[in-house]
Amino acid sequence: MTIGIPRALIYWKQPHFWETFFENLGFKVLLSPSTNKEIVEMGVKVADPETCFSNKVYWGHLLWLDEKCDLIFVPRLKANKEKLEYCPKFFGLPDLAKILVKTPILTETFDERKEKFEKTLERLGKKLKTTTLPPPTKEEIKKAAKIASLKDYNPPATLPAEGWAPKERQDFFKKIQTKKPKIILISHPYNLYDDYVNLRIKEKLEKLGAEAIFVDEIPISVNQRTNQRESAVSIKFHWEFGKEIMEKIREILDMSKFRNFELAGAIEISSFACGCDAVIKEFVEKEFKQNKIPFLYLMIDEQTGEAGIQTRLEAFMDTI
């Protein structure tokens, strides 16, 4: 039995976790290819015109997988370990996917306010019954989840190579020591790591002579200085990404003071019509403005042209 996984949106929250997990339970995994023009076009055609660009891309990936596999895995992510919520648009994904594709959808609700992640995995495992094989046992699921969450796990040859290690963590501390102007890129993982969606912004910045730092590369220090630090922007998000982004920004601003390096600028990338970004942007911008760091807000959608982004990046690089 083949399980299809769309390589978009929620996939980037835990890249390679799901394919490794299913692979280790003895299923074949079909990962949709990296986002390309056809996928985006397919998605835009079927999506509600007002939904966010990232969702439209996700529909494209779903349609690509449709009828190529036996099941498509669309988890319903509701809350994480810290009891913080995901984007409300994720809540309805499996139901909307059911309307869109003919292939049956494999889904389970991940709400760690109510149930531990491992427990939910067990329930998911029970749904994996095939005509020939019994559902995987508890131990098998535990083992598969453990292997999947290992960071240095070597992918088996059966998985497409290009799906692997996009999140390869370059040494963050090496990055901040370079002489090049350092620019921090702020966005959701599904915008940062999807090169088609963000129009290869990292490559473009590097060509312009800058060092791009992704916001989620910033390590959060153990002694939690962030809690003690008096921040001018006091807001508590109930969104996991909101909290993470704000924490990491404060962390790097702190770090730039006591490690003595300078942040040249900050760029926030946002998908068009993303509701959560409309809130987060206000506070991110304020944080940088207070520290007198130039801030650029880029909106991406299916009509964004490469030339337009290039011009804006060049202009931004000239100001810093």
Next chain:
Amino acid sequence: MKPIITFARWGNYTIAFKTLFEQLGLEVIPPEKTNSQTIAEGAKIAPEMYCFPMKVTLGNYLPALKKGANTIFMVQNVGGSCRQRYYGVIQEKVLKEAGHNINFLDFRATPKDIYSAIKKISNASFWQIIKAGRFFFKKLRLIEKMEKMAQYYRPREIEKRMTDKILTEGLSKLEELKKEKDFPKLKREILKRLSEIKIEVNKDLPKVGLIGEIYTVCDPSINFEVESKLGKEGIEVHREMDITYHLKKLILPWKDWIIQRKINPYLRSTVGGHGRDAIYEMLHYIKEDFDGVIHLLPFGCMPEITVRPILEKIHQESGIPFLSLSLDEQTAEAGIDTRLEAFIDVVKNYHKNKKL
């Protein structure tokens, strides 16, 4: 600094909120009525991609602030997972950046928090708060009842525009009413005048249900008076969404559970706001043999956008006419009118063909 209160405007219910604050002994400057100018002013200082109700309420504060108001009341967390819970923080930030020196009271929508927020600002006694709350609910229920009656009378009235005239008069009288002991008399008078409207009884009318986001559905100045326009074209409009409906859901938690059970084939989770309710209401209207459903939402409203494909699927399965209108500061009345006119024709045809 003596607090002078203003608050978020919400359609006809503004009257009830104004009374609530006045009864607590607070000085109130009610927010400006929504018009194209307040909307433009609000949208100018609000974040571009934020949802429409936030821009509208922001625009309504500004003239009141100019007149001297210095304290703003805002409830957060009305919509569960949706962006409504950040209205207060964002509005406070935006207004302070625009140079307004204000005190922003942003509290959670639980009875305890509301009580302590009110207590802090007004120094009113417990008994006074209870009394103010009681008067507030009386007014609120009457406004909702008047709206419901108007929905019934509008398509049947013989003398055109009579219902709207009486409704507006009644609302302004209700706004002026200051003493609770005069309330029963006014209530009788308003209800009597409404029920004296000459109507054609036994008229076979097409029925349309109004679903969607609570703010846009309830505020006639935002939705370009959809209810009244449909009524005048001889269509009976039904709408479940109002403040009482919302409060009932807050107080009676099993309501959510019942709704969830009814919509299980379509959506198995909350999506924030009133996303689930939209599906539930649409299914309900189909069961009640309605002739059309209008879905109203602010542009980019996260819950309503999520459920819209589901509503469209229900529409395709059942064949009921369906129109989804998303509203924002760039929506023009003429555009909405054209779409409504076309939709009215579809509804009337559907109603006629159903009987054949």
